[in-house]
Amino acid sequence: MSKLDDHRTGQIKKNDAFFEELFRNNTEIMLLIDPESLKIEDCNISACEFYGKSHDKMITSKITHFNCLSEEQLKKEITRAKNKERKQFYFKQLRANGEICDVEVRTSPVALEGRNYLLSIVTDISGLQLDSDLLRQENTLLEKRVAERIDDLNELNNQLIVAKAELEREMVFINALFESIPGYLYVYDETGKLIKWNKKHEEMTGYSAEELAHMTLDQWFEGEDLIRVMAAVEAVYKTGYGEVDANLITKGGGKLLIRSNGVLMNLDGKRYFTGVGIDITESKRLESALEQESKLLETTLISVGDGVISCDRNGQILFINRVAEELTGWTKNEALGKPFEDVFNIVNDTNHEKAGNIVADVITTKSIRELDNQTLLIASDGSERPIEDSAAPIIDEGGEVLGVVVVFRDYTEKKQKLEQIQFLSYHDQLTGLYNRRFYEEELRRMDTLRNLPLSLIMGDVNGLKLVNDSFGHVMGDELLKKAAAVISKSCRADDVVARLGGDEFVVLLPKTDQVVAEEIIARIEKLASKEKVGTMELSISFGFETKYDKDEDIQQVFKKAEDYMYRRKLTESLGMRNKTVGMVIETLFDKYQKEMLHSERVSKLSAELGSKIGLNIKDSHDLKTAGLMHDIGKIGIADGILDKSEKLNDEDWAEIRRHPEIGYRILSSANEFAEIADHILESHERWDGCGYPKGLKGEEISLEARIIAIADAYDAMTKMRFHMESLTVEEAIEEINRCSGTQFDPEIARVFIDIIKNED
Template sequence: MNDQKIGQVKGKESFFEDLFRNNQEIMLLIDIDTLEIKDCNHSACLFYGKTHSEMITFKITHFNCLSKDQIKKEAELAKNRERNQFYFKHRCRKGEIRDVEVRSSPVSLDGTDYLLSIVTDISGLQLDSDALRKENMMLEKVVAERTYALKELNEQLIAAQAELKREMLFIEALFESIPGYLYVYDEAGKLIKWNKKHEEMTGYSADELAHMTLDQWFEGDDLVKVMAAVEEVFSKGYGEVDANLITKSGKKLLIRSNGVVMTLDGKKYFTGVGIDITESKRLESELKKESKLLETTLVSVGDGVISCDKNGHVLFINRVAEELTGWQKKEALGKPIETVFSIINDSNREKAGNIVAEVIKTKEIRELDNHTLLIAKDGIERTIEDSAAPIIDANGDVLGVVLVFRDYTEKKQKLDQIEYLSYHDQLTGLYNRRFYEEELSRMDTPRNLPFSLIMGDVNGLKLVNDSFGHVMGDELLKKAAKTIVKACRADDVVARLGGDEFVVLLPKTDQLEAEEIINRIEELAKAEKVGTVELSISFGFETKFNEEEDIQRIFKRAEDYMYRRKLTESLGMRNKTVGMMIETLFDKYQKEMFHSERVGKLSAEIGNKIGFNSKDSHDLQTAGLMHDIGKIGIAEGILDKIEKLNETDWDEIRRHPEIGYRILSSANEFAEIAEHILEHHEHWDGGGYPKGLKGEEISLEARIIAIADAYDAMTRMRLHRNDLTAEEAIEEISRCSGTQFDPEIARVFIEMIENEK
């Protein structure tokens, strides 16, 4: 090569060397195989913060923050003599990470292949791109907030606008595919474009529509609304209006129109889609009526109703719910449900679980636990029963919850009362037989040994019932119940088995302790009386010591022991009671005492006259003494009544023979004379009471007492008339002989009285 050519080559090399070294672009010379940096320019040293001598000691991968595969791919393209362009993140001076664009070309120097890479810092451009992306996202969000129909329309209109800008042509297929009728008006309000649905809906032909203006479709208030909407569209860019459009036939269609402004070649057009909503509005109106009816129903129902959204905030509350919770509707709306519907457990006073959250979670109807109390705003507590149901949409998603609840207080009280009565004796308030049997089974366990049972039976209850009526008998039972409970311990179970029988269950109680409890009851009973009747209870007891023993056998032994004691205690008590009754009668009515004594004496004298021995005469005198004992059961105020007795009073008095019979027949000591007491008001001719016996069907003793009683009553006991003289009384007895009185006894009695004069 001659010197001239050599000089030219060297000149070119110097030129390219200067171009490489001093270029403002960041330039790197990279070994394709090893990826080592073989050379770089000054701009590269400044960008990466390294000296030239440092740079040629690194591979390009040292500065790259992304995958090495991209760099290898870049090298492969270079080997194939292909230019390429990649984007990387490079670590530059002071460790700063920058976004770079790398454009590489393959070069050969001295028989070796290199990659000449030009690096451009595009970080600032990336920031601009991010800002643009954010702006686009905001615009998308605004568009997304529009209705579906408007969004679809805008997308189609934007596409149509773009086509107009390019070709000034409308795509007819797009127009015809739009649901509803499409329109395009110019700024003068002239209709310049429409679709087939526009023609079908309005009834106008294409030629007719070509001469139509916007104001021809509406009238009155509808025209005012439409024109205002058009102005809004031109000011905002979009708008919506509902108005009645008049068709060619004169029919009015309720149209919902969504309009936008479109600009083409510097001109503005009002374009949009109208949809016939006549039917949907009718359905909407009906739906509103149904909704109003439903709301009215919910407001009017007798239960409290509260609905809330899926976040637990109150959406609706009816009148009953307002009354029960104490929250007015305007106060409650939007409040958390647990604030308005505050509930606790009645048993432990702890806050109840969140039933709304449970329903939302399970999507199932739930009911409140028993013993739930609603705490009203004013602090009033009410027992309620409640159910909560999910409100679920067509997709199965829970929109909220509706609570339906009612005041359960009165019903609970009744149920509690029923439950109480099912386990308690209504008369005494003690546990009943049902509870006793369940409790006996529950308590019959080894941990309660020794386990004692006490059986108790009230003495003389039948006597009191027969003599004074069941009211006094009930009082005697109630006295007995209170006395037993008072003597027992807190853990002891006292029950009335029925009638006059009581039982006491004594867990962890031996025989000695059981006897002590019986002694306490008997000591307390000594101070108790019902009227003139002393409280007397016969007791028996037994103790279970071993688990193997049958508790029913223990009960039977306690019961047998009680009956053995009752045989002696009850007999003495009845005899004592009879004596107390006669004493009480005589203490209360002294005239009755004197009368009875005289009747007894007269009866004995008559008995002696007709041949009674001394024992029979004594019994007859006792019967005469007690012939009116039944008057102890006569209602207060009748025996000493000053005014004349009425028929009701006499009906009450006529009961005394039967009462006396029941009193005396209950006591062995007086059982023999009870029949005489029952019959002493029977008449010889059958006209007496209570059985209507006649003649010798009446016992001899009763016939004797009848005459003695009548004589003394006529001469000493007349309340409302003057007493008769002895002669007058004898005359009356003589007159009634053979009708009221036994004629033979009457004869003997008259002779006896006359001989005593």
């Protein structure tokens, strides 16, 4: 700023002081009014005395508080004054003591700091008798003086506005410089008080400008950080410069790692410590992370499960990890500096010829290369192992190859797994026979003229589903494995035996006519008749067909063999199922003697009750059989539950409640027992619909099932209670009577109770 500007600014300040004194202490009552809001923006001492209010009260009031005109009328008068239509106004105003007085108001518009106001001079004219000519002269003189002063004030105000604008432009430039600094700016005086900062300082520390104004240097740091910072400050005051990294405490207790470069500044004979702080938290974190990553990478390369060897552009080994040492037989000390080919000795798996130099290929092509899967690594001790590997170039920013990294691993286990996967892709996992995929490929391959006559044998294991339902899938799987072994043993070396899925098998017999095919089937059946799984006999239904004509569709041949097998299965399977049911009930009774005695008693009670309510001989016989087999499904209950000595838990009961459905599946598969299967399924339903497994209600439940339910419950209460004392006959009758109409059919319950009482 020039000396002329300094002089001008000084003159403005002097004039401002003069007019301030003139306004404040003038004996005239003076008000500065906002013409828009009617608010009193300022007033002098005379005005405060006249209206009886303090200056603070006055500047929070509107002129309407004192003037007796309405706000609308007063606004009209204000507009006239603002437009200079009139200079003198006469109003009635309210004084502090409550009196209404007549006042003369002389008003002139003024502009201060870019805003428009009305300067009003108020004179109390209550009771005054003035000479009008003299009054007009005085008014004219006063108006002239005020107008002159107002013009002077407006001129000074304009000069002040110009000076202020110039100063603001300079401050904008300075602030822009401050805010463009990539860190937080600080200026401390010699007492350590923060006296200047930028917005970045507020953003980084979280403190507001008001809070920063009270901060001192020692509040930002603690412990070792504070010691280092104060040492840096001392260095600044001694040498003019200091630098330090420290943890700055932000608002709320957080910390920022900052790097501060401080310098000494002298101004008006005073010294200041100033500088810029940069947040290096992230850069330090990245630096630390990079160091950690470097260590981690080195550790990883050393301990990774793959072998790693790196070499320079000349193929000389620079690094070898532990796994590479084990696979090559070379130690790190032995391998470093050696040519790559000496350490990494590889040959072709099929002909043992020396493989190419993969490192040289990578350096030449500047691209990643992989060995084929037929590569053997020969260790220093002569041992061989299949490996797989890849080699990648190390390229600098200019695109030049600095070296090569080779990563390789022992392929032995993977190779075995691939061979196993390949085996499984063509073999059935359970039986070890070929699977459907292999069979279909072989059928297409064999379907040629040189293999004619071509015979197909189809086989289906009888009773597999029944065995699964009765004894579980483990026994069913054993049955299938026995069947596969018998079929394979009976066939020739060139025959293809496959499991198509489930219980179906197929045999492809190249150059085999119908006679030989029948002989092979007979051989299989003879071996099968001697095989058992537990007490279960092995039974397989066979069908076959032979292709003699090369134009015959092989799929039609397969269809004929399958149809023949199904025709035989219709007769062979029925007998097998009936025998299996008998074997199931026999197995159950052998395993659980109490279940046999219980079933026999329920059978007898059910038949007796059926006769009593009028069932014919056949129905009574079926009912007796159903009573005997009502718990056949318990053969499928997990071992240890039926004869469990301690109290059954919820899981045990859930398992036991499965037995009606298991029994239904077993019996419904055999024609001889299919009619009674529904009675078994419903034997644990309740008259009120709260039973299981279907929740049937009332007469929705078969009559036979309702009869069995009462007989079963009675015998269980009097003979089969495992975890509590059995009931007496009287107590059991009382219990059946109590449950009549809820658990039991009330009419059947009544008849049953009569039977039991008559027996006594």
